[in-house]
């Protein structure tokens with residue numbers, strides 16, 4: 264007897280249909296799994312056998328062959344346990360195998376027959392819907408993540424026993440159905456706010472520019488000046504996430520097994536701050552069956568690299584592709600996968616190893632060579648992708664003690680939303696560009712025309728500061744965003760004058 268069960272796996276960020284075929288034949292009792300299973304799938308045999316027996320069903324004393332089709336893609340994880348067990352029971356005529364045809368099924372089994380959560384449920388559910396299936400059976404702990412997808416029935420099961428009962432028509436299970444709007448609304452709350460930052464008005468202004476135009480930021484300043492505090496608050500003033508953006512980001516978290524039951528839809532912009540000891544695989548992703556790295560976990564949000572000079576050079580090198588393209592390619596022997604990784608980059612560094620070079624109150628103990636070596640650790644190409652270079656000084660004691668709260672994130676975000684709207688219209692025809700920070704040379708020529716006084720100011724600045732062509736372009740991009748914030752079509756002298764302040768020194 265043969266039973267077929269729809270299931271799924273993930274390939275990159277997308278769900279992949281997998282058909283689990285179970286054949287029971289007469290012969291010496293055996294249990295073989297074919298179709299490029301990896302170690303974790305092969306182990307499933309033991310779990311499936313124990314779960315079936317411990318739920319009180321008979322384990323068929325037959326020759327069991329399980330095939331996972333398509334057979335040419337390597338499959339990992341424990342998510343096939345439940346479809347395999349149900350396939351065996353249906354093939355053994357415990358219930359009608361045709362009942363399996365309407366549902367995709369995914370879940371890990373524990374030895375006592377309980378169904379445990381698995382990663383990747385969101386993309387697998389999206390794929391099941393695209394395949395036109397009526398519904399999907401998922402582990403109870405993954406139910407909200409699956410239910411984010413509308414237009415497919417999500418049945419949550421806690422045990423093999425319950426899954427059998429449902430498919431045999433003996434147990435009734437209501438589909439899970441939260442409202443998309445509720446998810447988007449309930450989850451879009453940050454636990455930090457710009458109003459907690461005292462003083463630092465010029466830095467806050469620069470952060471508003473960064474959020475408005477999607478520009479990368481570099482922060483330099485002594486320990487305790489608030490660099491980390493400021494960076495953490497950047498996501499709170501970025502424009503709100505659309506449902507599609509939230510879905511894209513949640514897919515990545517789903518694959519990484521990081522979606523929690525209280526936030527099934529990630530509707531706040533992620534903030535990722537990997538430690539400087541991270542490996543390049545940790546940063547861009549990797550592994551036998553590739554998993555997303557920090558740059559993808561930061562997709563649609565902020566990637567913060569604190570203490571930038573401490574990162575290994577080759578680790579920073581791998582940031583180039585995501586910064587240029589908004590995605591990363593991970594090549595494997597038989598395939599290459601693309602993970603989205605579009606983020607605003609914020610980097611922070613002290614001015615020197617001791618941290619106090621240039622500080623008015625404290626003395627720097629570093630030698631000129633040490634300071635020079637520290638500064639040169641970070642590669643030029645990375646800094647070239649950063650438009651806003653900010654010096655963050657310590658806040659004077661008096662300002663720190665002021666009762667008055669700063670402007671709230673919500674108020675800043677309101678203005679950011681307006682500025683983004685202008686850019687959305689400007690780049691409506693351009694599929695690759697959504698904000699000023701992404702402009703290339705041809706867009707800069709088109710959208711950053713200068714009047715004669717602005718041109719003269721920029722010429723003088725370039726000469727005086729010895730700026731490169733790239734430095735010149737950076738200033739124009741920032742000036743474009745400042746003009747947009749000012750709701751002006753043309754760049755004016757004041758916009759350019761402010762933009763020059765955020766240039767990179769040297």
Ligand SMILES: Nc1ncnc2c1ncn2[C@@H]1O[C@H](COP(=O)(O)OP(=O)(O)OP(=O)(O)O)[C@@H](O)[C@H]1O
Nearest residue numbers: 459460461462463485486487488489490491492658
């Ligand atoms: N402008 C500010 N308003 C309110 N609190 C501040 C401000 N700046 C710093 N602080 C306080 O000082 C603490 C340290 O700041 P933070 O960790 O952001 O500094 P840092 O510049 O990242 O330092 P380091 O170089 O050591 O990483 C914050 O947690 C916060 O409590």
Ligand SMILES: [Mg+2]
Nearest residue numbers: 490491492569
């Ligand atoms: Mg810090």
Ligand SMILES: [Zn+2]
Nearest residue numbers: 615617627629
């Ligand atoms: Zn120093």
